[in-house]
Amino acid sequence: MGKWTNLIKQTTDSDPISGAVNTPIQLSSTFSQADFDTYGHFDYSRSGNPTRESGERTLASLEGGKYGYLFSTGMAAISSVLFIFSSGDHLVVSKQVYGGTFRILHDVLPRFGITYDLVDFSNIEEIKKAIKPNTKALYIETPANPTLNITDISAVVALAKEQGLLTIADNTFMTPLTQRPLELGVDIVVHSATKFLAGHSDILAGVAVTNDDELAKRIYFIQNAVGATLGVTDTWLLLRGLKTLGVRYKRSSESAQTIAEHLQADKRVVQVLYPGLSSHKGYDIHQRQASSGGAVLSFDVGSLENARKVVEHLEIPIFSVSLGAVESIISYPPKMSHAELNSEELLEVGITPGLLRLSVGLEDVEDLIDDLDQALSYID
Known part of the structure; x- marks a missing residue:
């Protein structure tokens, strides 16, 4: 199936009850349970909502992943992914990184004992030199904002696998239609879905996608614990925007x-x-x-x-x-x-x-x- 055909098929998730071709907006914070001992798939919308789940499934599929998580903003997605790390962990990050990401790295994570180094990700040797015994991940942004610097994703992934590290890639500028980091071996892909995915300057949204079962659990835990989830109306608008991506x-x-x-x-x-x-x-x-x-x-x-x-x-x-x-x-x-x-x-x-x-x-x-x-x- 072609990528454009897949895009339309994934964003046209017909309602099994009414047959509506657009995903229903489930405006409910809580969900009725069958009985005292039998609980359904949904209980509280922070933990899961049918509309948001449809959007998450769509974004995961478009990015070629098994698990997708929608957040209230792009920075909520990036921050939540970075929050899977713990005190004492170290990250190596592209020095040409979005200013909001820099803010989290510089002003927030160090307060929780998570450190980082910024290096030129066009130079594999510089990345290698920055890796420490406590390094846990390499963070890619390609093309970088706003210098449009390019990182060789495959080369960084190879280095990460050699060193036993995770790789995270911000794919906002390229979208899943033109660049597929997961297929190149990246562990987690993030987007500011506010941008090209939604495409109409009308909502804020973020997404994280992974193929790894354990990483999916860690990201979902943060999503649910912190609660910076995408609202259902904005999810619906995101799905509508995706149709014309x-x-x-x-x-x-x-x-x-x-x-x-x-x-x-x-x-x-x-x-x-x-x-x-x-x-x-x-x-x-x-x-x-x-x-x-x-x-x-x-x-x-x-x-x-x-x-x-x-x-x-x-x-x-x-x-x-x-x-x-x-x-x-x-x-x-x-x-x-x-x-x-x-x-x-x-x-x-x-x-x-x-x-x-x-x-x-x-x-x-x-x-x-x-x-x-x-x-x-x-x-x-």
């Missing part, structure tokens, strides 16, 4: 490729970061492990002042945080997604003062290019 992501990615090539030829742009460009340092690896360059690119216009001018004169993209929506979104990572990092930390991970991140939506690509050209004309 294939056509949305394909169009946005094709437009992103065209825009990246156009910006690369513009002398006013210092650098374009996009793994669909052959000039990208991770291009060959990305081509092996993903089927698209994706719908997000970053470009450097040389300075904070130039970035401000471009943003102020753009007319089509929304200037905002987030990405992966039907509307194009331009953001300034130093003050938005990575505001937690100071100026030295930003430069260390490759986020320069003139860097802008563009999430390409469904507008006509010619209009987006014309708009970028007129905004760039204001650069001195």
Whole structure:
């Protein structure tokens, strides 16, 4: 079955009672039990709800996993996965990691005795050197946000297996349609489902998927204990958004490729970061492990002042945080997604003062290019 066919089949979970083609919204916090000694599959919605379970089953299938867990936000999913570790454990994490993930690593986990090191995940030797006797997992984000750095997933998995470590991969930018970390041996995949999976800037959601029975138990325990679960109405909206993921992501990615090539030829742009460009340092690896360059690119216009001018004169993209929506979104990572990092930390991970991140939506690509050209004309 083709991936797009599977996408539609998985998101059209007919109700066995009424035959409704859309998953029913079960607005109930609690569930009646048959008798004193016989309890049903559902008892309390924090622990499990029919609507959320349908969404979790769908996301697991799309990612090629056995177990899926939906959370209230992407950070709730990432945090819950990181909470399976214990005091004294150590993690090795890509230094080009999302700012929210950095916040949890830097400001929260150390209070519980969980330590970490940030290293360049494009360099296997650096990862190997960072591994300690108490290291438990390697955390991958590829393409990285917002530098679009690429990690060789298979190489990191091989190192992890050699060292007896777990691997976790953030697959938000690529989606299950274009990159399949579990098939490459990753143990746990996480997403901010707020982004491409939902796709309409209308909900917050996160997902974690695994094939491992024991890891599934540990993730579910945290999900149930902490209770940061996705509400049923938002689950329904996520399922609705998923139905069009294939056509949305394909169009946005094709437009992103065209825009990246156009910006690369513009002398006013210092650098374009996009793994669909052959000039990208991770291009060959990305081509092996993903089927698209994706719908997000970053470009450097040389300075904070130039970035401000471009943003102020753009007319089509929304200037905002987030990405992966039907509307194009331009953001300034130093003050938005990575505001937690100071100026030295930003430069260390490759986020320069003139860097802008563009999430390409469904507008006509010619209009987006014309708009970028007129905004760039204001650069001195």
